[in-house]
Amino acid sequence: VENRGTLNATLEKITLTESNNPAIKFTSSGLEEGSELNAGENATLTVKVEYDNNVTSQPESTEGTFTVTLDYSQKEGTSGTPNTETAADKLIATETTTGDGLYADDYESGRYIYKGANPNNYITFNDETWRIMSVESDGTLKIIRDTSIGNIAWDTSNSNNWTRPATLNIYLNNDYYNSLSSKAKSLIQTHTWSIGLVTINNSDLAAQIESEKSATWTGNIGLMTLSEFLRSNTNIEQCGNYSLNNTNKDTCKTTNYIVPTSGYLWTVSPRASTTNSVLDVNSYGNVGSLYALNDISGVLPVLYLTSNIHLDGEGTSTDPYKIVS
Numbered sequence: 001v002e003n004r005g006t007l008n009a010t011l012e013k014i015t016l017t018e019s020n021n022p023a024i025k026f027t028s029s030g031l032e033e034g035s036e037l038n039a040g041e042n043a044t045l046t047v048k049v050e051y052d053n054n055v056t057s058q059p060e061s062t063e064g065t066f067t068v069t070l071d072y073s074q075k076e077g078t079s080g081t082p083n084t085e086t087a088a089d090k091l092i093a094t095e096t097t098t099g100d101g102l103y104a105d106d107y108e109s110g111r112y113i114y115k116g117a118n119p120n121n122y123i124t125f126n127d128e129t130w131r132i133m134s135v136e137s138d139g140t141l142k143i144i145r146d147t148s149i150g151n152i153a154w155d156t157s158n159s160n161n162w163t164r165p166a167t168l169n170i171y172l173n174n175d176y177y178n179s180l181s182s183k184a185k186s187l188i189q190t191h192t193w194s195i196g197l198v199t200i201n202n203s204d205l206a207a208q209i210e211s212e213k214s215a216t217w218t219g220n221i222g223l224m225t226l227s228e229f230l231r232s233n234t235n236i237e238q239c240g241n242y243s244l245n246n247t248n249k250d251t252c253k254t255t256n257y258i259v260p261t262s263g264y265l266w267t268v269s270p271r272a273s274t275t276n277s278v279l280d281v282n283s284y285g286n287v288g289s290l291y292a293l294n295d296i297s298g299v300l301p302v303l304y305l306t307s308n309i310h311l312d313g314e315g316t317s318t319d320p321y322k323i324v325s
Contacts (some may be wrong), residue, residue: 110137139307146299160270253285
């Protein structure tokens with residue numbers, strides 16, 4: 001039992017149903033009426049299921065059901081009201097127009113994006129460090145893992161079609177997804193992703209974004225688009241599109257938190273001029289492309305968190321945001 005709220009609670013009543021099978025005996029332990037459960041803490045209720053030794057013959061029914069109802073209330077003497085501020089509300093309140101931080105997106109109305117060398121967008125998810133990329137217009141949070149899960153081929157058949165489905169698509173939404181904790185999986189919002197083709201050396205970021213939106217895919221876990229990488233830079237004058245970023249890569253790599261410290265990172269964006277190349281970013285600050293079957297690029301999983309969560313913390317590396325409900 002976990003208290004995901006912001007108030008301390010008291011267990012007022014435990015209701016246990018009677019066994020509907022005389023041969024099966026249920027008992028519980030570990031929680032008592034009047035016990036307290038503080039915000040952010042958890043407790044364990046143990047249910048023991050056993051064959052009743054008073055039964056002397058095999059019954060016709062070999063199944064039984066048992067229900068436990070736990071009625072909690074706000075702990076007496078605890079001040080405050082439940083936290084109704086959503087994660088989106090909390091983050092949007094920190095909006096800035098200068099330096100590292102959360103900015104209103106110039107290209108998509110109602111969306112906010114984190115920019116800079118090291119904005120306060122750290123969040124703990126699946127007991128790991130992730131970064132919040134954006135607050136979406138629907139209230140969901142788009143987050144990206146802070147470190148790569150390893151170098152993996154985008155598609156071993158050398159196709160840049162994510163919905164084929166690509167090798168990496170299958171891995172992220174099956175093996176990797178299933179490796180997450182049950183709590184983490186419950187927080188993921190299935191979402192629509194932009195996976196359209198990107199033209200090399202595109203100097204018009206607005207046009208590139210529209211091109212990315214020309215094809216979509218719906219799923220649980222994906223990768224960043226190329227435009228999301230470019231929009232994460234505070235130095236828009238020098239780094240605001242594909243061509244500018246590569247021309248000024250030595251500067252651009254110092255003002256974008258997604259630039260890897262070493263190696264390469266895949267995006268979800270396929271290259272328009274070929275059927276086997278995918279856009280990548282690297283530690284030199286460059287944007288380039290690699291064959292989809294290439295396994296030298298790292299993978300930063302990206303996903304959406306549901307809109308009904310609440311956050312504690314300040315988003316710094318030492319006090320990352322924590323999901324409390």
